[in-house]
Structure formats: C-alpha cells, structure tokens
Amino acid sequence: MSDTVVASAPAEGALETRGIEPVPDNERHGRPMQLFWVWFAANIGILALPLGATLVAFQKLAFWQAVIVALVGSVGSFAIVGVVSIAGRRGGAPGLTLSRAVFGVRGNAGPTVVSLISRLGWETVNTTTAAFALLSLCAILFGTRSEAKATPVLTIACILVFVAFTVVVSGMGHRVLVAVQRWATWVFGALNIVVGITLVTRVDWHAVGSAAPAPVGAMIAGIGTIAAGTGIGWANASADMSRYQSPKVRAGALVASAAAGAGIPLVLLISLGSLLAAGDPSLASADDPVAAIRAMLPAWMAVPYLIAAFGGLLLSNHLSVYSAGLTTLTLGVRIPRVYAVLVDVVVTTAGSIYFMLVAGNFYGPFIAFISMLAVPITAWVGVFVTDMLRRTRYDSAALMDMGRGGRYWYLGGVRWQALISWAVAIVVGYQFTTAGTSSDHWFSGVFADSWLGKNGLGWVITFILAAGLYAAFGGIRRKAAGEVEDVSSSPSEVRA
8 A cells, every 4th residue: 555645747847746755866956056045045034033142141151152052053953954864865755754764654653743743833933923024014114003912914914925925935846946945045145134234233242242151051052952943943854855866966965055054044143143132132032023123223224124034934934834745745644745735834824823813922932842842853863864874775665655564564564663762762852851941941851950951952862862772773783673675785875
C-alpha cells in the first residue's frame, strides 16, 4: 500500500504538482546559491530585533557579548540546518518524508506531528506580527485605531490580507517560491537597511558603552535562546527545499549556503535589537513589537518601516507554509499539496485571531513556544543526523510504501531504536528546560535550576542524548538488524 495522495506528475510549470514523492535526478538542477537567497529572505523579518533585545533585557549582556552570541547562535544553528539539508539532496524528498526511513512509516508520526506544530506556530507568530504592522499602516494612512481589540473587523481583515499573499506564493510551489524569495530579498532588504540605519541614530550609546559584561553563563544561555529561536526551528524543514538540489552539489556548499544565508541578516538584526534594548529594554517584552519599534523611528520613516516589516515576515511565512503543506501530506492527509497549504493557513489564521483579539500577552507565549518545541525538534535532529552517518541514500519507492512488508516497515511500522532514543531524549531534555519569561513560567523541569538548566542547555543535552542513544542501539552500524542496507556504492557519495 502506498501514499496515493501524491502523484508522480513532474514539477514543471509555475504550479508545483508534486507532493512528497522523491524528485527524480533528471529534474533536480538546483544550486546552493538558490538556497542562500531562500534562507536569507526567510530571516530578514523584524522578529530578530526583539529576540536580540532579550539578550540585553533578560540576559543582561553587554553589546559586544550580544554580537558574539548572535553569531554563534544563529550561524551555528543554521549550519545544523545545512547538515540536515544534505539528506534532501541525497533522497530528493522532504525532510519528514525521509524521516520514515529512520523512524519507520508509523513511528515517524510523532516527529511529523511535532514538526507540523512547529511550522504552524511560527506561521501564527509571523501572521500576528504582520497584522500588527498592517494595523499600524492603516492608522497612518486612514486614521483608524492601531489597537487590535479596538478594531476587531479591521484586525481580521489585516490577518486575511497577509494570509492571501502567503498562499499565492506557497501554493504555487518550489519554483515560484525560490524566484520570489530571491528578488524580494533585494527590495525588502534595502528597506531594512534604511530602517536599520535610522534606528542606529536612535541608539543610546552612553548606555551601550557603560553596560557591564555579564557572566559567561549568561552568554551560553543567550546562545541557547538564539539557536532555539532561529535555526533549530527550521532544521526539520531544510530538506524540503534542498530536495531539488542537483545530486552533484557538494555537502559543504549546502551547509555554507544555510549558515551564511541566514546568518548574515540574523547577526545584523539581532545585534541591532540588542543595541536598541540597551537604552530601552521594553522592546524585549512588548505586546506589539511592531509598534514598539515604530515608536523609536521618526514619523517620516513609519510607512517604509511598516512595509519592510510586512515584507520580511511574508518572506519567512512563504517558506514555513510551503514546508507545513509537505509535512501535512507526510502525516497521511490525502489531499493535493496546494490544498494542504490551504488547510494549514486556516489553522494559523484562527491562531492569529486568538492572539490578537483574545490573549493578553504576545511574547510570553512566543518565548514559551520556542523553548518547548526546541527540545523535541533537537531530539529529532540528533537521531536523524546520526542516521545520516551511515545512510547515504534512500529508497524512493520504500519511502512511499506504507504497507506491511515494505523496507521501512521494520517492526510493526516502527524502528524502535530511533523512536525510543527520540522519546527518552525529550523527557530528559525537558527536565533541564524552563518555558516562558522570567515573570511568566509555563513549565519548569526538575533540573531547570541547575547550571545546565539556567544556562539554557536543555536542547544541547537533548541532542547529545538522542544521538548517543541511537548510536548505542545500533543506529550507525552499516547494517541494522532486520534492515536492508541503504548505502551508496559510490565513494564520492559516501565522502559527501
């Protein structure tokens, strides 16, 4: 029995008709520079500014420390994204589809659900923040009120406008998405540069220069926060884009395209956020981050800033919604890919309406969200990357075969070595995790007050434990018990 929802139609033309089935080698012509622009575009949104502000407001870092933390946290975490994207080049399929080979066609359900929740969560954050930007823009142009709860009809309309722009690109698919991300980066990137230069003129340089450095432990905790809020959240989506990369592309080029593509804008924006917070730490806890940043700008800069904010969030959402559609199909929803995109945006629209019109706080749930999801996603990365040490290619037919007796059926549809390693790492990782802000804890593990927990290293422990357990259970043996070996006989492929 196979996944009948996905047809074998080629991804030719503007509309991508392919679902999650592996892309044939003769249709894979992508180059790493394409992924550079994809990752660059996805990370020029304004959410990086309040994320950088948390380093100063909550971690009490000096500016130079915040820059180091931004560099290590964002570039390092997106290097992991690049490593996972190597699997997409090897197998030509989305990341969670390839994950069937690791966890089994049934055991993969857990990681797939977590990935889908992650994508839907980030889309809700993007949509909510973009709607705030549109509300502010309407207030300037038409004199309406900018408070969401004061104008519920206009708020919902702003949400729907952002969702419509998202669906137009994400629904069309890979070819359109890659083209839009590249060219839109120049437009919105230029606007961001203008806004950034203006914001720099508002920095309280005396406060920046007089700030005392924080302990090394605070920097370590900051790296964890930045990694969880940037690259870790994208790791399980990276192969979704790299599946169209040419099989001849070198692994190192894929890692570099992700690390540099995302790292350049993130380091600049996170560092700018930390500069701004030195004089005004309220940015880190603002219910409406768009309005908080706008208040720091001169009146004439408001419209360009809001357009840049909207555009940056839109570029991030394009990629997230596209990935969520593929993840939905991997979960077994039997609809065409474009309809899966529509299902996902309906969910995020409802979530955005809740956060803007019902919930009283925005960034409390946001910080809790990235903290909680960083653990299971990192556990998946630990298992998946460890598996990549021995598995240099994937069986295309077996990835789509959900029936008994398939190569990836294993024992009852589950590869227990992977699933147990993943689950145990999650349970242990959460014991070192605190979710939420310092004033609003949603969850606190048993060892959250330990040195490791206080320094935000729960996700690191999770990765090491997941990878170590999987290796100990035989996950990196050249041939696992009861499994047909999935390795290439090509020396160059093994080296890559």
